[in-house]
Amino acid sequence: MAHEHAKMAETAKPSQMGMTMGGMGEMMEMCSSMMGMEMGPMMMGNSANPMKPAAAIAVVTASANPGKSLLKRLARNPWVWFGLGVAAGILIHRYRKEIIATAVKVGEKGKDFILQQKESLEDIVAETQEK
Structure with missing residues (x-):
């Protein structure tokens, strides 16, 4: 056996x-x-x-x-988390300009969306007051 x-x-x-x-x-x-x-x-x-x-x-x-057991052991190992943090830091540092540009662009689009919704809400309120 x-x-x-x-x-x-x-x-x-x-x-x-x-x-x-x-x-x-x-x-x-x-x-x-x-x-x-x-x-x-x-x-x-x-x-x-x-x-x-x-x-x-x-x-x-x-x-x-x-x-399964290997992943559990890796998830509990502090060196794995440290390595993941270092890798994330390197990537964030390398692409920081693109990340900042994308965040600014998303913020501007969010402001435009809010203004659009505010205008459409004002239009709806104006239509209901006319009736």
Whole structure:
């Protein structure tokens, strides 16, 4: 059993462990072929050992979401947050003129929009007073 896990670790590459359903099927076929089972309608093997299908299912479900624990560890690591802050600072400094120009342009468009709405509201009020 231990040699099967070592063999699986050698042959299983991260590119084979896709998150899509197609990748999941390929992963199940790969695990079943390594354990000497044939894929049946309900993933039942022709093996005499009833634990082999359960082991294959456990391997597939355990590796179906391998990045979850890694992402949790990365999200809690202060060096990752520090690096993200440095990267954001560099990008903001590099594009500061464009950022400021865009912010000024958005502010002007916002003022124009408010003036337009104010004029249309005055028109509506004037029409209701005429009636």
